[in-house]
Amino acid sequence: MAKNLKKNNVLALNGELGTGKTQFVTGIVKKISPKTIVSSPTFVLLNEYKGEIPIYHFDVYRTEACDFHFQELIKEYFSNNGICIIEWANKITKILPSNCIKIEIKKNLSKGDSFREITIC
Amino acid sequence: MLVLGLDTCCETCSVAIANDKNLLIQTSTNKHKKRSSEIIIKQIKNILNFSNIKVSEIDFFATTVGPGSFTGTRIGISIIKALSQSLEKKCIPISTLECLANNITWENFLICPTIDAKNDYVYSCFFKRKNKTLVKLEEENIISLSALTKKINNYENKIIFISDEALIYEKLTNLKISNAIMAPFLINSGLASSVVQLSLDKITNNKTINYNEILPLYIKNCYYEN
Structure with missing residues (x-):
């Protein structure tokens, strides 16, 4: 998936706690900017990873991130020539562009603890 | 001064x-x-x-x-x-909308400056020129392009759209509002x-x-x- 990503792509990443959203982002960033360390932006709200195409990694789980001003700021990143990946994107559906790539990660405990079902559309 | x-x-x-x-x-x-x-x-x-x-x-x-x-x-x-x-x-x-509107000096037009607000929404505000003075007709607002089309259809005047972005000009032209023209593009x-x-x-x-x-x-x- 990382190979096909382009500038101004927006990935809306959803899944319950512990399903591996940040792990998913780590995998994508590894392909695009191999030496970058990825961490969860739960507290900082946004991590920027520099590279050939900059990656903007958001986490909007906290209510501060759902504030009007912060959402207006997030919108500006969508056309900033980078790749935006937003964890918990279903909290800010109103501002997501219509062509965003929606990714849903689910566990399926009947198939084991480390099994994940990933739906991309 | x-x-x-x-x-x-x-x-x-x-x-x-x-x-x-x-x-x-x-x-x-x-x-x-x-x-x-x-x-x-x-x-x-x-x-x-x-x-x-x-x-x-x-x-x-x-x-x-x-x-x-x-x-x-x-x-x-x-x-x-x-x-x-x-x-x-x-x-x-x-x-900013008043600045855009200020570039139109013609009377007898409903002046409609628009600025991109993303996701097919625009910031807009209607103005007109009366005896050379620019008159504001409403408060600055945010409106979807489809709602703007409906709002404009209630006006009988000729309308002039003005924006500083090519993308918005394209979208406004695609609305195909019959009594509207585009102002010269201030690129x-x-x-x-x-x-x-x-x-x-x-x-x-x-x-x-x-x-x-x-x-x-x-x-x-x-x-x-x-």
């Missing part, structure tokens, strides 16, 4: 200086691949050097306060606040000349404010209510 005005809210960053009669100098640069913060300080220094004016000789500092880019708005306002506070001069806030001319021109009126009418009173004009979309 000298006024320095700038605009960083829209696609083109611009700075201008005017005296009470004339626009003395203006510079504008499209933000293409750069950020306003990188461009604007250089622009201010350059026009002051080029016109042999010292920043301390400026009597008023004006800026667009929105609506427009979230960060762009803050950059312009921060710079004007800093200059105004340090030089102990007054500032003048101007609406690189910038709004600072309108900022200083509209400031002259505010200066004459004592409508200038202190640096700690200037605020961005952010318009909340109704979808934030939920």
Whole structure:
């Protein structure tokens, strides 16, 4: 998936706690900017990873991130020539562009603890 | 009397200086691949050097306060606040939509400036010219393109759309509103000349404010209510 990503792509990443959203982002960033360390932006709200195409990694789980001003700021990143990946994107559906790539990660405990079902559309 | 005005809210960053009669100098640069913060300080220094004016000789500092880019708005306002506070001069806030509308001098038209608000929404506000004066007909608002089409269909006047972005021009043309025309496209001319021109009126009418009173004009979309 990382190979096909382009500038101004927006990935809306959803899944319950512990399903591996940040792990998913780590995998994508590894392909695009191999030496970058990825961490969860739960507290900082946004991590920027520099590279050939900059990656903007958001986490909007906290209510501060759902504030009007912060959402207006997030919108500006969508056309900033980078790749935006937003964890918990279903909290800010109103501002997501219509062509965003929606990714849903689910566990399926009947198939084991480390099994994940990933739906991309 | 000298006024320095700038605009960083829209696609083109611009700075201008005017005296009470004339626009003395203006510079504008499209933000293409750069950020306003990188461009604007250089622009201010350059026009002051080029016109042999010292920043301390400026009597008023004006800026667009929105609506427009979230960060762009803050950059312009921060710079004007800093200059105004340090030089102990007054500032003048101007609406970006009024600056766009100011470029239309024709009477008998409903003037509709529009600025991109993303996701097929635009910031807009209706104006008209009456005896050469620009008259504001409503408050600045945020509206979807489809709602704007419906709103305009209630007007019998000829309508003139004006925007500083090619993308919005394209979208407005695609609305195919029969009594609407597009204003000449201001691709690189910038709004600072309108900022200083509209400031002259505010200066004459004592409508200038202190640096700690200037605020961005952010318009909340109704979808934030939920």
